[in-house]
Amino acid sequence: MAPKVACWHLMLLLFYFLVTACHLFAASHGATDAEILVNFKNSLSTNSLLHDWNVSGIPPCTGGSDNWVGLRCNDDGTIDKLLLEDMGLNGTIDMDILMQLPKLRTLSFMNNSLEGPMPEVKKLASLRNLYLSNNSFSGKIDEDAFDGMNSLKEVYLAHNEFTGEIPRSLVLVRKLTKLSLEGNQFGGNLPDFPQENLGVFNAAGNNFKGQIPTSLADFSPGSFAGNQGLCGKPLPACKSSRKKTIVIIAVVVVAVVALSATVVLACIRFGDAVVALSATVVLACIRFGDGKKEAQSSDPFGDGKMGDRGQLHFVRHDRDRFDLQDLLRASAEVLGSGIFGSSYKAVLLDGPAMVVKKFRHMSSVGKEEFHDHMRRLGALSHPNLLPLVAYYYRKEDKLLVSDFIENGSLASRLHGKRSPGKPWIDWPTRLRIVKGVAKGLAYLYKEFPTLALPHGHLKSSNVLLDDTFDPLLTDYALVPVVNKDHSQRFMVAYKSPECSRSDRPNRKTDVWSLGILILEILTGKFPENYLTLGKGGDADLATWVSSVVREEWTGEVFDMDMMRTKNCEGEMLKLLKIGMCCCEWNLERRWDLKEAVAKIEELKERDNDDWSNSYASEGEVSSSRAVTDDDFPFSVTS
CATH class of the missing domain: 1.10.510.10 (Transferase(Phosphotransferase) domain 1)
Structure with missing residues (x-):
């Protein structure tokens, strides 16, 4: 019986290997986009908003049409963008699965709860846009994390928990135009970025130190706010080290003399001498811009379900009407991400440019109460108020639509x-x-x-x-x-x-x-x-x-x-x-x-x-006197 049992076990083992090999071959050579996306969905801890990702239903793309939530398709039916924002996703990103989508060019997971180290994005060598802001990624980013990514233009890593220095491979991405690093724990010196077309840069709220390189000196001071060790244009100039050097030399001389005295007067005991050096860098002129990010939009206006069941409610009667699908089809740019959510510029086909603000923190208000308040806002009319044009209501998300103002804030x-x-x-x-x-x-x-x-x-x-x-x-x-x-x-x-x-x-x-x-x-x-x-x-x-x-x-x-x-x-x-x-x-x-x-x-x-x-005597108020309490009889401190 023993030889028969061994033979039977061997046959089962061979069968197992054959089945595994077939699965691997199908995954790498024959898996459809639908199967790849479902595998990716299953790799996440939470994916409840991806319920329509199902291999038994309609395919993800039909020509240039997007059939599944969070996708943007090419005309040939392949996937161009994966845009899974504001979906409450947990877990880690499996790049081995996504690299099976050869024409994927934009990847966005902004405003989720994804975690773990920096994803291995270099496996997507043809990626152009990477948006990972507002998650829980952490740790040091490997020096070679962006090697070979010659098409990469926009990288948004803001508001995570990254540490260490900016990886050299990211600095050397030659087509880089936008880099958002704010709200992390990056440290060390800011490197010199050689890209001539770097138009957006933000490193605020980190632990950078030292002189700001000349290649970054023309950005707003707000791009460097919250880094107590940074200095130089556009922040106040770095303090000269000459005075500190003199103090150090003096301390060394004193120490040498004291040591000599100790040798000579061995019986004389000296108390400890403590030399305290202090330096204060005062950022007296912190300035903060809008951080305008003209990034190509990921699906800005929702999770894809709105377009089927929802409708825009117009509160003004002096505007041409458009529907939610018009917004979804519009070319869009990310204007920024604030405390409520993200803002987008949407240029309607043969129509005006609108701003769509997506609000994530209005879930406690009832539907009728929200409708009533929006109608009340729509009835306002004043030359110094930007009028509300339309709104969209869903329990989880609300959209407010207004005119785009070219001059900015x-x-x-x-x-x-x-x-x-x-x-x-x-x-x-x-x-x-x-x-x-x-x-x-x-x-x-x-x-x-x-x-x-x-x-x-x-x-x-x-x-x-x-x-x-x-x-x-x-x-x-x-x-x-x-x-x-x-x-x-x-x-x-x-x-x-x-x-x-x-x-x-x-x-x-x-x-x-x-x-x-x-x-x-x-x-x-x-x-x-x-x-x-x-x-x-x-x-x-x-x-x-x-x-x-x-x-x-x-x-x-x-x-x-x-x-x-x-x-x-x-x-x-x-x-x-x-x-x-x-x-x-x-x-x-x-x-x-x-x-x-x-x-x-x-x-x-x-x-x-x-x-x-x-x-002042000659019509000037330059520096004639200080202001007294008679001029300002009040307090602005507690």
């Missing part, structure tokens, strides 16, 4: 990289912006008399500028439909003193945000605490302004670009006082909006003689 104008021919913002323009913002805010206060926060998220990136540089407020009056825990953690108004201490906003809380915005416009400096996650409560900009105007003079406060305008320093000082009165920590002493708007309306583009002569 006030934040990008104040803090962004200035391109050739881009004008600086003079004092008359800044004053017009402040007046327009105040009017728009006053209108919101009138239309929402029962809301504690008629705006709730007033900041420079939510102030757009039209072609005449008049301001348009966006993201207004959303507090009633945003999940409360999210609004308390991230919305700007909740960074005011009363909210950081007790989570109790009131009708003066928006005034605080207006005051911070005024100080930002006057100084050209970005409020650093707005960069932090969670409630800041630290009135860094207001405190800095208060300390400078009391110790030196307002010339140290005002943005030098604005100071090119002559005979306006008196009016600037008036606006500075208004901003500080809006930033009063004591609620009872803080101005209400009506008083602030009235004072703003009184401001003029040029000084009158009485004001100028009271502060």
Whole structure:
């Protein structure tokens, strides 16, 4: 019996190997795209939103048509883009499966919960766009992680947990145009990037140190914010090491003398000497732009299911109608990713450009309540509000559609990289912006008399500028439909003193945000605490302004670009006082909006003689005296 049993076992083993070999051969040579995608789905821990990925149904692509969620297809029926954003995916990415899709050119897993080390993306040598932002990838990226990726143009790795230095293979990707690394734990020195067409770069919120290389010096200071060891243009200059070297030499000399004395006077005991060296790098001018990313969109507007069952609800009757499918077919660009979700520019076929904002943190509001509030927003009409055009409702996601404003945001104008021919913002323009913002805010206060926060998220990136540089407020009056825990953690108004201490906003809380915005416009400096996650409560900009105007003079406060305008320093000082009165920590002493708007309306583009002569003799207010408590009888510190 033993030989028969052995023979039987041998036959079973051979059968097993044959079956395994057939599976491997099919996977590598004969597997369909549907089978490959299903295998990839099964490799993930959570894939509930990929339920229509099924080999027994319709194929993923039919010609150029996309039949499965998260795909973009080529005309020949192959897969061009895999776009699995905002799907709650867990697990790791198996590149061995994806490399079986030879024409895959764009890969996006943004806004999920994927983890593990950096995926082996070099196995997709022909990849052009890689988006991995807002996940939980971690660890050091291997030096050769991007070897051979000669077609790669856009890499987004922001808001993960990567460590170590930027890999050399990434620096040498010759076609690289956009690189987003912010919000990780990268360290070491920033390398010199040789690419001439690198137009987007962001390394904020890491642990980089040393001199910023000249190849990156023209990017916004906001691209380097939060790296305490960085210095050099566009940040303050690096401190000279000469003085430190002299101190070190002196310490060495003293140590040598002490050692000699010890040898000579062996019986004399010396106490320990501790030499403390300290160096402080103060980033006095943190600036922050919109981080405009004109990346080709991954499926920006949902998970593919919207187009079948959902519809856009138009709240304005003065616009041409289009449907959700028109948006899905539109050419799209990623404008950015904020605290609510992602924003996209969609250019409709034979139509205008629209902005679609996808909101992820409105799930607690009921359907009817949401519809009612959107209709109320659609009924608003004011020259300083960007009107809501349409919206889409689904329990998990909401879309708000508005016009695209070519000039961009006030934040990008104040803090962004200035391109050739881009004008600086003079004092008359800044004053017009402040007046327009105040009017728009006053209108919101009138239309929402029962809301504690008629705006709730007033900041420079939510102030757009039209072609005449008049301001348009966006993201207004959303507090009633945003999940409360999210609004308390991230919305700007909740960074005011009363909210950081007790989570109790009131009708003066928006005034605080207006005051911070005024100080930002006057100084050209970005409020650093707005960069932090969670409630800041630290009135860094207001405190800095208060300390400078009391110790030196307002010339140290005002943005030098604005100071090119002559005979306006008196009016600037008036606006500075208004901003500080809006930033009063004591609620009872803080101005209400009506008083602030009235004072703003009184401001003029040029000084009158009485004001100028009271502060300077020849019509200049350069450095004649410091401001006293009689000028600003209030406090901006707790």
